[in-house]
Amino acid sequence: MESYLIAISIGILIYMLMALGxxxxxGFTGLVNFGHVGFFAIGSYTSALLALQGVPIPLxxxxxTLLTALAAWPLGIVALRLGSDxxxxxxxxxxxxxxxxxxxxxxxxxxxxxLPGIPRMYEGWIPAAQIDLAIMLTLLAxxxxxxxxxxxxxxxxxxxxxxxxxxxEVAVRALGKDPARFKTRSLMLGAGxxxxxxxxxxxxLTFLSPEQFVPLITFYIWIAIFVGGANRLLxxxxxxVIMVGFLEGSRFVRDFVGGISEVQMASVRIWVxxxxxxxxxxxxxxxxLGTKAGKST
Amino acid sequence: xxxxxxxxxSAGFGGMLALDxxxxxxxxxxxxxxxxxxxxxKSTLFSVITGYVPSRAGVVQxxxxxxxxxxxxxxxxxxxxxxxxxxxxxxxxxxxANMMAxxxxxxxxxxxxxxxxxxxxxxxxxxxxxxxxxxxxxxxLSRVADTQAGKLSxxxxxxLELGRLLxxxxxxxxxxxxxxxxxxxxxxxxxxxxxxxxxRGMSVLIIEHNLEELSRIVPxxxxxxxxxxxxxxxxxxxxxxxxxxxxxxxxxx
Amino acid sequence: MxxxxxxxxxxxxxxLGTLLSLPILAITMVFGISRFPNAAxxxxxxxxxxxxxxxxxxxxxxxxxxxxxxxxVTALIAxxxxxxxxxxxxxxxxxxRLIASLxxxxxxxxxxxxxxxQDQYNLxxxxxxxxxxxxxIRILPMDVYILLTAIGALGIAFVILHATPxxxxxxxxxxxxxxxxxxxxxxxxxxxxxxxxSGFFCGLGGVLLAIKAVVVPELGFELLMPMFAAxxxxxxxxxxxxxxxxLIFGIxxxxxxxxxxxxxxxxxAFLVLLVLLLFRPQGLFGRxxxxx
Numbered sequence: 054m055e056s057y058l059i060a061i062s063i064g065i066l067i068y069m070l071m072a073l074g075x076x077x078x079x080g081f082t083g084l085v086n087f088g089h090v091g092f093f094a095i096g097s098y099t100s101a102l103l104a105l106q107g108v109p110i111p112l113x114x115x116x117x118t119l120l121t122a123l124a125a126w127p128l129g130i131v132a133l134r135l136g137s138d139x140x141x142x143x144x145x146x147x148x149x150x151x152x153x154x155x156x157x158x159x160x161x162x163x164x165x166x167x168l169p170g171i172p173r174m175y176e177g178w179i180p181a182a183q184i185d186l187a188i189m190l191t192l193l194a195x196x197x198x199x200x201x202x203x204x205x206x207x208x209x210x211x212x213x214x215x216x217x218x219x220x221x222e223v224a225v226r227a228l229g230k231d232p233a234r235f236k237t238r239s240l241m242l243g244a245g246x247x248x249x250x251x252x253x254x255x256x257x258l259t260f261l262s263p264e265q266f267v268p269l270i271t272f273y274i275w276i277a278i279f280v281g282g283a284n285r286l287l288x289x290x291x292x293x294v295i296m297v298g299f300l301e302g303s304r305f306v307r308d309f310v311g312g313i314s315e316v317q318m319a320s321v322r323i324w325v326x327x328x329x330x331x332x333x334x335x336x337x338x339x340x341x342l343g344t345k346a347g348k349s350t
Numbered sequence: 351x352x353x354x355x356x357x358x359x360s361a362g363f364g365g366m367l368a369l370d371x372x373x374x375x376x377x378x379x380x381x382x383x384x385x386x387x388x389x390x391x392k393s394t395l396f397s398v399i400t401g402y403v404p405s406r407a408g409v410v411q412x413x414x415x416x417x418x419x420x421x422x423x424x425x426x427x428x429x430x431x432x433x434x435x436x437x438x439x440x441x442x443x444x445x446x447a448n449m450m451a452x453x454x455x456x457x458x459x460x461x462x463x464x465x466x467x468x469x470x471x472x473x474x475x476x477x478x479x480x481x482x483x484x485x486x487x488x489x490x491l492s493r494v495a496d497t498q499a500g501k502l503s504x505x506x507x508x509x510l511e512l513g514r515l516l517x518x519x520x521x522x523x524x525x526x527x528x529x530x531x532x533x534x535x536x537x538x539x540x541x542x543x544x545x546x547x548x549x550r551g552m553s554v555l556i557i558e559h560n561l562e563e564l565s566r567i568v569p570x571x572x573x574x575x576x577x578x579x580x581x582x583x584x585x586x587x588x589x590x591x592x593x594x595x596x597x598x599x600x601x602x603x
Numbered sequence: 604m605x606x607x608x609x610x611x612x613x614x615x616x617x618x619l620g621t622l623l624s625l626p627i628l629a630i631t632m633v634f635g636i637s638r639f640p641n642a643a644x645x646x647x648x649x650x651x652x653x654x655x656x657x658x659x660x661x662x663x664x665x666x667x668x669x670x671x672x673x674x675x676v677t678a679l680i681a682x683x684x685x686x687x688x689x690x691x692x693x694x695x696x697x698x699x700r701l702i703a704s705l706x707x708x709x710x711x712x713x714x715x716x717x718x719x720x721q722d723q724y725n726l727x728x729x730x731x732x733x734x735x736x737x738x739x740i741r742i743l744p745m746d747v748y749i750l751l752t753a754i755g756a757l758g759i760a761f762v763i764l765h766a767t768p769x770x771x772x773x774x775x776x777x778x779x780x781x782x783x784x785x786x787x788x789x790x791x792x793x794x795x796x797x798x799x800x801s802g803f804f805c806g807l808g809g810v811l812l813a814i815k816a817v818v819v820p821e822l823g824f825e826l827l828m829p830m831f832a833a834x835x836x837x838x839x840x841x842x843x844x845x846x847x848x849x850l851i852f853g854i855x856x857x858x859x860x861x862x863x864x865x866x867x868x869x870x871x872a873f874l875v876l877l878v879l880l881l882f883r884p885q886g887l888f889g890r891x892x893x894x895x
Contacts, residue, residue: 205464205465206461206464209458209459209464209471210450210451210453210456210457210458210459210471210474210475210478211458211459211460211461211464213443213447213450213451214451214459216440216442216443216447216451217440217443217448217451219442220439220440220441220442220443221438221439221440221441223402223434223438224434224438224439224440224511224514225451226422226423226426227400227422227426227431227432227434227438228423228426228431228451228452228454228514228517228518229423229424229426229427229431229454229518230423230454230459231421231423235459238461242461284442
């Protein structure tokens with residue numbers, strides 16, 4: 054039981070890092086990023102490949118985070134000149150392209166076979182039975198630090214400007230500021246967070262495959278930030294817990310209800326997510342903790 | 351001394367010319383009006399001057415510099431700022447935050463400074479906050495400083511937009527229908543503020559439909575109709591010209 | 604450079620481009636009038652494909668019946684979601700409609716997979732007819748069938764859009780975002796017809812695609828990215844642009860696949876999209892995009 058709870062917590066904490074990044078993108082800057090899982094993938098594979106080459110895990114993870122943030126830069130340059138409709142399409146294309154390349158470039162990633170044997174975090178430093186607990190505690194600490202960091206950013210003048218960009222980009226231009234600069238930085242910061250989450254994923258699971266990085270993951274994170282309130286950090290945390298709780302809990306529903314197969318359960322799960330998206334947008338777009346504003350979604 | 355010079359500017363799409371060979375001068379320290387029927391091209395002219403719309407021909411100069419090809423935000427940094435017909439407040443931010451967001455070149459806008467130079471960022475924030483509070487007082491908006499901008503009335507939003515503009519300490523401001531949608535009581539206040547700013551040396555160009563109010567405060571105005579400038583001069587003279595009366599008879603005032 | 608494979612790629616690309624021009628037309632009209640990219644388009648196509656399979660399984664093996672039922676059912680479902688979801692969001696932001704359409708996409712797809720599972724299905728096409736082969740250039744009889752049906756549907760669409768007052772209104776609104784913002788023009792009737800038409804074309808596109816490809820749950824969603832790229836290529840809100848964009852995209856993708864392999868289809872679509880947005884975001888036929 055305990056190990057199961059630890060595993061769930063790790064899942065929540067990894068997703069939470071991603072959700073904080075997406076919240077920065079959408080909740081605070083108004084960027085509709087449908088390709089977040091692409092950053093997750095880049096972080097994962099980069100850290101894994103670096104570690105497999107002998108780079109110490111902490112260094113690999115830092116490198117992965119930085120590389121992912123850098124990868125967001127060209128995407129920003131191109132996509133941020135235009136409105137959110139286009140950004141959604143382009144970012145989706147980005148993450149799908151990343152997944153396709155991970156699948157095809159077998160010389161690098163072993164494609165669909167997956168990448169096994171990734172060095173496990175704390176391997177050799179801590180007794181094997183305690184490693185998962187250690188990973189969870191590390192993630193807890195990292196999440197705490199990231200919360201602090203994002204809070205500082207959001208409450209700063211930079212944070213004010215990105216919220217202004219979200220609310221009225223044209224007016225930001227009229228104040229002599231270039232929205233593209235701010236959007237790109239926000240994109241890079243959020244991408245870095247997703248990359249960091251990916252690095253944790255790689256050194257926890259020790260096995261990666263392109264199937265772990267499908268668009269569905271991006272939309273799980275979207276639900277997480279929507280449910281709690283996209284521009285409230287506490288809401289993001291709450292939403293992530295609810296979302297993962299739902300995903301995990303739905304596995305047990307099958308045991309109680311019976312009569313439906315695992316495959317059907319998977320359909321039900323995603324059906325609920327789709328309905329949640331529709332209902333939240335229709336009736337409570339600000340999420341649980343968000344407040345109704347003068348002009349929001 | 352001409353601060354803002356528009357020479358032979360034309361703009362439009364396809365066969366349609368929204369602006370046809372328009373020229374205009376705004377002198378240093380002047381309070382200038384621009385009137386015209388709906389669709390005359392006034393807002394388009396604003397948009398061309400400020401860079402939101404490209405021109406096909408002609409030149410826009412500000413303070414002796416050719417700004418015709420500069421990006422919107424670069425023109426603003428030269429000292430030329432504008433408001434919008436429909437107010438563009440940052441709806442989810444408070445009035446105070448709206449004002450402070452306008453502060454140019456804040457240290458705290460640099461991510462690295464936030465973490466490596468927090469003291470400086472904090473000091474600057476305090477200075478900016480003081481300026482913002484002063485301006486809010488000047489505009490009589492202090493009461494609503496902590497209200498979300500989206501919840502303000504139309505007139506208050508326009509005042510806020512003016513306030514945000516003033517945070518930039520511009521040389522010249524362009525107001526697009528500042529009195530539209532503002533309740534009559536507030537119009538007088540708004541008018542007074544604009545005149546007061548002008549008396550302090552601010553050059554102002556105003557588009558307005560409210561001819562009464564505008565004629566009261568501007569010593570000189572241009573009239574546009576169907577993309578062209580058709581008259582220029584003192585309000586009383588201009589409004590009595592035949593061409594101007596015809597344009598208004600035919601169009602919607 | 605061998606000519607024969609390229610010609611075959613052109614033929615294949617033309618067939619794909621023509622049948623995909625139906626859902627692409629649907630996307631561009633909705634994008635132009637309701638101002639949001641409809642993420643449910645792909646899954647509406649999937650719905651069409653599965654409806655056709657179901658029709659053949661339960662009602663009769665007639666392909667024509669399957670095609671008709673696919674289109675009609677999808678049209679009705681599209682109208683349903685308009686009445687329940689998109690109409691209520693008419694005054695909200697484009698992003699709200701986009702996210703809601705994503706929810707609709709999930710709901711449609713998972714409703715299908717709950718009953719049909721993740722298995723593959725195929726449409727029955729009567730006697731298996733062999734491809735006509737002329738010195739290596741292959742044309743499948745079913746391709747001709749697809750082309751004729753798609754062209755016929757396009758013809759009807761263009762008649763509606765250009766010769767009826769309703770269609771003209773739709774085109775006027777789709778082409779001019781400022782007009783679209785003035786909600787007086789978007790009457791209930793225009794919207795109902797818009798979604799009826801969109802749904803019909805998505806369903807029809809889906810079943811025509813099912814003739815060529817295996818029916819799987821991801822059938823439509825996979826194509827979202829390339830379809831949107833084609834919409835942007837043609838210019839949002841422009842029906843002719845949609846067809847032209849679709850053909851150009853279809854043919855160039857098939858030719859490119861000869862050289863880089865099928866996995867890179869998405870990557871190519873993405874790169875083309877990026878280049879487009881950098882240099883000509885209004886596409887071939889659209890109006891230049893302006894900030895206000």
